[in-house]
Amino acid sequence: xxxxxxxxxxxxxxxxxxxxxxxxxxxxxxxxxxxxxxxxxxxxxxxxxxxxxxxxxxxxxxxxxxxxxxxxxxxxxxxxxxxxxxxxxxxxxxxxxxxxxxxxxxxxxxxxxxxxxxxxxxxxxxxxxxxxxxxxxxxxxxxxxxxxxxxxxxxxxxxxxxxxxxxxxxxxxxxxxxxxxxxxxxxxxxxxxxxxxxxxxxxxxxxxxxxxxxxxxxxxxxxxxxxxxxxxxxxxxxxxxxxxxxxxxxxxxxxxxxxxxxxxxxxxxxxxxxxxxxxxxxxxxxxxxxxxxxxxxxxxxxxxxxxxxxxxxxxxxxxxxxxxxxxxxxxxxxxxxxxxxxxxxxxxxxxxxxxxxxxxxxxxxxxxxxxxxxxxxxxxxxxxxxxxxxxxxxxxxxxxxxxxxxxxxxxxxxxxxxxxxxxxxxxxxxxxxxxxxxxxxxxxxxxxxxxxxxxx
Amino acid sequence: xxxxxxxxxxxxxxxxxxxxxxxxxxxxxxxxxxxxxxxxxxxxxxxxxxxxxxxxxxxxxxxxxxxxxxxxxxxxxxxxxxxxxxxxxxxxxxxxxxxxxxxxxxxxxxxxxxxxxxxxxxxxxxxxxxxxxxxxxxxxxxxxxxxxxxxxxxxxxxxxxxxxxxxxxxxxxxxxxxxxxxxxxxxxxxxxxxxxxxxxxxxxxxxxxxxxxxxxxxxxxxxxxxxxxxxxxxxxxxxxxxxxxxxxxxxxxxxxxxxxxxxxxxxxxxxxxxxxxxxxxxxxxxxxxxxxxxxxxxxxxxxxxxxxxxxxxxxxxxxxxxxxxxxxxxxxxxxxxxxxxxxxxxxxxxxxxxxxxxxxxxxxxxxxxxxxxxxxxxxxxxxxxxxxxxxxxxxxxxxxxxxxxxxxxxxxxxxxxxxxxxxxxxxxxxxxxxxxxxxxxxxxxxxxxxxxxxxx
Numbered sequence: 023x024x025x026x027x028x029x030x031x032x033x034x035x036x037x038x039x040x041x042x043x044x045x046x047x048x049x050x051x052x053x054x055x056x057x058x059x060x061x062x063x064x065x066x067x068x069x070x071x072x073x074x075x076x077x078x079x080x081x082x083x084x085x086x087x088x089x090x091x092x093x094x095x096x097x098x099x100x101x102x103x104x105x106x107x108x109x110x111x112x113x114x115x116x117x118x119x120x121x122x123x124x125x126x127x128x129x130x131x132x133x134x135x136x137x138x139x140x141x142x143x144x145x146x147x148x149x150x151x152x153x154x155x156x157x158x159x160x161x162x163x164x165x166x167x168x169x170x171x172x173x174x175x176x177x178x179x180x181x182x183x184x185x186x187x188x189x190x191x192x193x194x195x196x197x198x199x200x201x202x203x204x205x206x207x208x209x210x211x212x213x214x215x216x217x218x219x220x221x222x223x224x225x226x227x228x229x230x231x232x233x234x235x236x237x238x239x240x241x242x243x244x245x246x247x248x249x250x251x252x253x254x255x256x257x258x259x260x261x262x263x264x265x266x267x268x269x270x271x272x273x274x275x276x277x278x279x280x281x282x283x284x285x286x287x288x289x290x291x292x293x294x295x296x297x298x299x300x301x302x303x304x305x306x307x308x309x310x311x312x313x314x315x316x317x318x319x320x321x322x323x324x325x326x327x328x329x330x331x332x333x334x335x336x337x338x339x340x341x342x343x344x345x346x347x348x349x350x351x352x353x354x355x356x357x358x359x360x361x362x363x364x365x366x367x368x369x370x371x372x373x374x375x376x377x378x379x380x381x382x383x384x385x386x387x388x389x390x391x392x393x394x395x396x397x398x399x400x401x402x403x404x405x406x407x408x409x410x411x412x413x414x415x416x417x418x419x420x421x422x423x424x425x426x427x428x429x430x431x432x433x434x435x436x437x438x439x440x441x442x443x444x445x446x447x448x449x450x451x452x453x454x455x456x457x458x459x460x461x462x463x464x465x466x467x468x469x470x471x472x473x474x475x476x477x478x
Numbered sequence: 479x480x481x482x483x484x485x486x487x488x489x490x491x492x493x494x495x496x497x498x499x500x501x502x503x504x505x506x507x508x509x510x511x512x513x514x515x516x517x518x519x520x521x522x523x524x525x526x527x528x529x530x531x532x533x534x535x536x537x538x539x540x541x542x543x544x545x546x547x548x549x550x551x552x553x554x555x556x557x558x559x560x561x562x563x564x565x566x567x568x569x570x571x572x573x574x575x576x577x578x579x580x581x582x583x584x585x586x587x588x589x590x591x592x593x594x595x596x597x598x599x600x601x602x603x604x605x606x607x608x609x610x611x612x613x614x615x616x617x618x619x620x621x622x623x624x625x626x627x628x629x630x631x632x633x634x635x636x637x638x639x640x641x642x643x644x645x646x647x648x649x650x651x652x653x654x655x656x657x658x659x660x661x662x663x664x665x666x667x668x669x670x671x672x673x674x675x676x677x678x679x680x681x682x683x684x685x686x687x688x689x690x691x692x693x694x695x696x697x698x699x700x701x702x703x704x705x706x707x708x709x710x711x712x713x714x715x716x717x718x719x720x721x722x723x724x725x726x727x728x729x730x731x732x733x734x735x736x737x738x739x740x741x742x743x744x745x746x747x748x749x750x751x752x753x754x755x756x757x758x759x760x761x762x763x764x765x766x767x768x769x770x771x772x773x774x775x776x777x778x779x780x781x782x783x784x785x786x787x788x789x790x791x792x793x794x795x796x797x798x799x800x801x802x803x804x805x806x807x808x809x810x811x812x813x814x815x816x817x818x819x820x821x822x823x824x825x826x827x828x829x830x831x832x833x834x835x836x837x838x839x840x841x842x843x844x845x846x847x848x849x850x851x852x853x854x855x856x857x858x859x860x861x862x863x864x865x866x867x868x869x870x871x872x873x874x875x876x877x878x879x880x881x882x883x884x885x886x887x888x889x890x891x892x893x894x895x896x897x898x899x900x901x902x903x904x905x906x907x908x909x910x911x912x913x914x915x916x917x918x919x920x921x922x923x924x925x926x927x928x929x930x931x932x933x934x
Contacts, residue, residue, distance in 0.1 A: 027529065027587040027810045030575050033522030035588055037595070038602070041518040057868040059845045059875030062497040066489035066621055067523065067577075067607065068543075073483065087524075090544040090573055092611040096565040104563075109552040117546055119486050121523075131483040132491055139493070141892045143878055146494070151523065155548040165522055178878035180857055187865065302858055303865060354483045389515045401636055402758055409643065409759060412513040419515030422599055422634035436597040 032156070032164030039386055044167075044372065046385050047196070048149060051169050051366050054192045058184060060147040060171045065128040067151070068119040075120070077127045077353060085154045088117040121153040125170045126350075126363070133174055134354040142175030161338075161369060172363030174350055179292060182326045182346070183299040185364045189330055189342065190308040192366065197380050200333030201308040201341070206316035207293055208323050208345075210276065213286015214262065214314075217279060218255030227251060228317035231262075235315065239263045265314060269297050272312045292325060324348040328364055332374045341370045388417065390477055391441040391457075392434045395421040404445045407455060407470055416477045434460060441477060488612070488620030495842055500623075500828065502841050503652070504605060507625050507822050510648045514640060516603040516627045521584040523607075524575040531576070533583045533809060541610045544573040577609040581626045582806075582819070589630055590810040598631030617794075617825060628819030630806055635748055638782045638802070639755040641820045645786060645798065646764040648822065653836050656789030657764040657797070662772035663749055664779050664801075666732065669742015670718065670770075673735060674711030683707060684773035687718075691771065695719045721770060725753050728768045748781060780804040784820055788830045797826045844873065846933055847897040847913075848890045851877040860901045863911060863926055872933045890916060897933060 029035060036044065052062075068089055075083055091098070095116045103111035122128055125148045133140065149169045158164060171188065173181050186203055193201045211231075215224045226249040230242050237245075242263075243256050261279055265272050273290060280286030293312065300310050308330075316327050325346035332341050344364030351359045375381050391411065393404040404420050411418040421430045434442050444456040444465075455473050458465040468476065485491060492500065508518075524545055531539055547554070551572045559567035578584055581604045589596065605625045614620060627644065629637050642659055649657045667687075671680045682705040686698050693701075698719075699712055717735055721728045729746060736742030749768065756766050764786075772783050781802035788794050800820030807815045831837050847867065849860040860876050867874040877886045890898050900912040900921075911929050914921040924932060 027591045028526060029522050029529075029587075029591075030524060030526055033524065035522070035592065036520040037592070038517035038519060041520055045518075056844070057871065057873050059848075059873060061494035061844050062501075063494060064492040064497055066485050066491070067609070068486060068489065068621075070484060070486055073485075084548070087548075088546040089577075090546050090569065092540070092543075094565045096563045096568065099563075107552045107555075107560075109550045112552065113546065121545075131485075135483045135485075136491065136493070141889060145875070153523070165524075173878070176878040180851075180861075180876060180878050183861070184876075187861075191868070299858060299861070303861055388512070388517050392515075395636075402755060405636070405639070405643075405755070405759055412647070415513065417513050417515055419601070420636060420640075422629070422632040422636050433597060 030164070032158035032162075034163065034165070038388065042385050042388075043375075043381050044368065046381060047368060047371055047375070048167075048169070050195045051192055052147070052149060054188055054195060055147040055171050058145075058171070058188050058191070060145045063129075063132060063146050063148055064150060065122070065125075065132055065148070068121050069128060069131065071114065071118055071120045073131050074123055074127060075114075078123060082123060085156055086123050087121040087153045087155055088113055089119040089121065091116055091118055122150070123154060124152050125150060125168045125365075126172075127353075129170070129172060130351045131354055133359065134351050134356045137356060143173050144175055145171070145173045147171040161373065163369065167368045169366040169368055170363055171365075172350075172361055174359050174361040177346075177348075177360040179295050180299075181362045182292075182296050183303070185328065185344065185362065186296070186300055186305070186308075186310060187303060189328075189364065190305040193308055194306045196371070196375065198333070198371075198374065198378070199307045200335075202331045203305075203308050203310050204313040204316050204329045204331065205293065205296065205310060206313055206327045207289035208325055208327060209285045209289030209292070210280065210314060211289075211317060213280045213283035213289055214259070216283045216285065218251065218258050220251045220255055223249060223251055231315050232317045234263070262314060265312075269310065269312050272314075273297075276314070289325075296326070318343055318345075322347050326362065332370070333378070336374050336377050338370055338373060341367045341374060343367075386438065387440075389419055389437065389439050390416050391418045391443055392430070392437075392439045393418070393420045393443045393445060394427065394430045395424045396444075396446055397424045400424075400445050400447075400450065403450050404443070407443070407445075407473065410470060411474060411477065414474050414478065416474070418477075443473070486620070488614030488618075490619065490621070494844065498841050498844075499831075499837050500824065502837060503824060503827055503831070504623075504625070506651045507648055508603070508605060510644055510651060511603040511627050514601075514627070514644050514647070516601045519585075519588060519602050519604055520606060521578070521581075521588055521604070524577050525584060525587065527570065527574055527576045529587050530579055530583060531570075534579060538579060541612055542579050543577040543609045543611055544569055545575040545577065547572055547574055578606070579610060580608050581606060581624045581821075582628075583809075585626070585628060586807045587810055589815065590807050590812045593812060599629050600631055601627070601629045603627040617829065619825065623824045625822040625824055626819055627821075628806075628817055630815050630817040633802075633804075633816040635751050636755075637818045638748075638752050639759070641784065641800065641818065642752070642756055642761070642764075642766060643759060645784075645820065646761040649764055650762045652827070652831065654789070654827075654830065654834070655763045656791075658787040659761075659764050659766050660769040660772050660785045660787065661749065661752070661766060662769055662783045663745035664781055664783060665741045665745030665748070666736065666770060667745075667773060669736045669739035669745055670715070672739045672741060674707065674714050676707045676711055679705060679707055687771050688773045690719070718770060721768075725766065725768050728770075729753075732770070745781075752782070774799055774801075778803050782818065788826070789834070792830050792833050794826055794829060797823045797830060799823075842894065843896075845875055845893065845895050846872050847874045847899055848886070848893075848895045849874070849876045849899045849901060850883065850886045851880045852900075852902055853880045856880075856901045856903075856906065859906050860899070863899070863901075863929065866926060867930060867933065870930050870934065872930070874933075899929070 100115035151165055151167050153165050189203050211228050215221050215227050220227050230245040234242050261275050316329055323345035327345040329340045330342035332338050346362040348360050350361035395401050408418045440460055442458045454467050457468050556571035607621055607623050609621050645659050667684050671677050671683050676683050686701040690698050702712055717731050772785055779801035783801040784799055785796045786798035788797050802818040804816050806817035851857050864874045896916055898914045910923050913924050
């Protein structure tokens with residue numbers, strides 16, 4: 023009954039070196055989250071379906087993985103749906119639980135459920151996998167990690183300032199230079215829509231504007247026209263298409279365009295505050311850039327919108343994003359909790375570090391020393407030394423059988439173990455160890471104390 | 479549309495302090511795994527159903543969480559099962575994936591699938607959640623972590639020796655004294671069954687024997703009789719019921735009982751090897767104990783069987799276990815891969831450390847210093863200092879708004895933040911910081927350099 027083993031499409035096994043590289047990124051992000059005062063929480067992998075359904079739009083609902091009820095689940099099946107074989111309608115009667123689709127909705131649920139234990143403002147981070155029944159493609163998986171940090175219970179703009187610094191801190195720690203943190207503000211977008219008389223077409227407008235980089239000015243204008251935005255309105259946008267120069271000079275142009283919009287001016291004021299603070303505090307590796315076309319998750323964000331681009335030489339989408347949402351917990355009945363947060367795209371950051379060769383060499387280091395096994399007596403003598411080495415924090419092991427020397431040396435080579443220790447009759451008698459440096463090919467006879475210093 | 483938020487039964491949210499405590503245990507175990515030369519792998523949360531189904535017995539099959547296919551899943555439903563509303567039979571036609579039930583079967587699948595990349599013997603560890611549709615009860619959850627270390631591709635008994643040392647190392651690092659590592663050998667159990675003429679009743683025999691502690695000698699004998707084991711056979715067992723004394727003296731009694739069983743003597747020889755090595759190497763906190771009644775997972779183990787008991791003062795079941803299985807990967811068509819491994823029970827270890835008050839005090843430490851916010855100018859000055867503190871590895875944050883002083887101090891207290899910094903007009907002018915020790919109530923005026931040294 024042997025089966026040819028495989029895993030579901032869109033999922034991945036991670037080998038030791040891949041786990042080590044992923045943990046290097048996770049640990050860097052986690053470390054930064056903690057120095058910035060964020061605290062970890064974890065939520066269950068599956069939630070009650072009603073917690074998730076209806077929170078991500080129709081497309082989201084379709085992409086949520088549902089878990090079949092246990093036991094005789096058909097006994098509670100919706101009769102009408104069953105008789106008409108309506109999959110969509112039947113689901114809620116045979117499935118009560120669903121896999122987490124993102125970390126934001128479970129976080130909102132957590133905040134509401136634990137509101138009496140939480141001390142607000144609450145700065146939480148969460149690094150956990152999510153699942154989406156998306157069509158798998160290059161860089162898109164059905165199981166992937168999200169790394170989120172959010173603050174709820176404060177509408178202070180200092181949080182936005184902190185998040186920009188947090189991004190900078192993480193990318194500096196990862197030695198990733200040339201990252202651009204793009205920022206926009208929902209209020210600027212609604213201000214523009216207001217000014218051109220398209221407030222009721224805000225989404226159409228921003229969807230079109232968002233394509234400026236890809237399809238160019240003319241095509242964007244055509245799309246806006248086709249969506250019913252007036253030629254007159256579009257003309258007023260002209261300065262927008264040629265926005266360039268420094269953060270400050272772009273802000274100046276925007277101030278002119280938005281002079282008549284209260285909302286728009288508020289957005290500019292917020293951006294100016296953030297920009298001023300950041301220029302006072304300074305960024306180490308990243309650059310802050312105003313991008314008026316930035317509109318991601320528009321229905322959701324109410325203030326700042328962030329998106330992080332990888333260095334230009336790497337052709338990859340955004341490696342992070344976030345923003346402010348004024349009503350995170352309203353869906354669960356808790357009003358007026360302003361939240362702001364950012365996310366890191368683990369898989370894409372991994373690809374970027376790989377492409378730029380930025381993983382530290384030591385990430386691959388697993389075992390530092392392998393003791394060759396010449397027989398039970400030698401093995402026991404070796405294990406006594408190995409015990410001491412491990413207590414000193416050195417990753418050490420004994421080859422498990424007294425196999426041929428060549429086989430054991432090959433094993434050490436294949437595993438990139440940098441040192442090998444040989445213990446025979448002579449070494450036991452003299453309480454010494456023959457240490458072989460696998461890179462240089464040299465070998466020395468050393469005491470246990472020297473062995474520790476050499477390997478540390 | 480507000481919903482009263484809740485989570486599925488048998489699942490848990492983890493608050494920051496709980497995450498910190500769990501990570502303390504995870505990191506301790508992970509650190510020990512790595513110093514012993516184990517390498518991490520990760521496998522997907524869900525596997526193809528055929529990978530898991532049929533591997534854990536009928537009960538296991540029922541307890542596996544199945545994931546409903548996406549889209550119009552009923553279009554491929556098994557017609558007969560659908561028409562007869564047979565839940566059990568329908569499942570495989572509407573669900574192709576299932577959540578991981580343990581880490582061993584996915585590991586076996588991984589080894590077979592990646593056999594050409596793996597350098598054997600392969601020492602892997604894996605710390606990931608598993609899911610079981612079990613009835614939730616105290617200490618039993620539907621989502622919980624397993625922490626496994628296994629070696630495949632070596633039948634050397636040095637591995638068993640290493641695993642006992644590994645247990646000792648972890649419990650020493652956790653400062654958990656009084657742990658007992660119980661060991662048995664499947665060959666001893668089959669030897670005993672052979673000697674009393676009940677080889678074909680090995681399972682009945684061991685199930686009964688396993689209850690010795692709980693129901694006593696007489697009841698165990700009754701159960702054996704009722705299962706068809708002869709009176710004569712049971713009499714031969716008499717010395718077994720009174721086995722006591724040291725490891726060595728118990729082994730002597732066993733040698734007499736098992737004198738005629740080749741298998742049994744082999745088991746004794748293996749145990750003697752392990753016991754001798756361990757007494758040479760020494761254990762720091764744990765005690766190794768022979769327990770002939772130990773039979774866990776019998777159908778699975780072929781050699782050593784381990785089980786770890788918490789210190790006697792804590793009334794809780796086993797906190798770990800494992801053993802050797804000679805055919806780990808046979809189910810996936812790869813023969814003759816001997817494996818041996820152990821597991822740590824995270825949730826129970828957590829309860830034990832909690833009960834014995836063994837979590838280090840620092841585990842709770844999140845933010846070391848909160849800067850009180852007196853307004854934008856002071857906040858900016860503070861953030862410049864905070865940036866320097868963070869670069870020095872100190873977890874620091876700014877209260878996000880210029881709220882009333884009392885509110886900000888209360889916030890620091892509620893979050894157990896040990897230090898607060900006050901920056902006003904005077905401090906800005908003199909480039910100093912007023913540091914308040916929240917425990918002692920004292921405060922000092924210090925330079926930035928002093929602030930760093932004080933907080934480090």
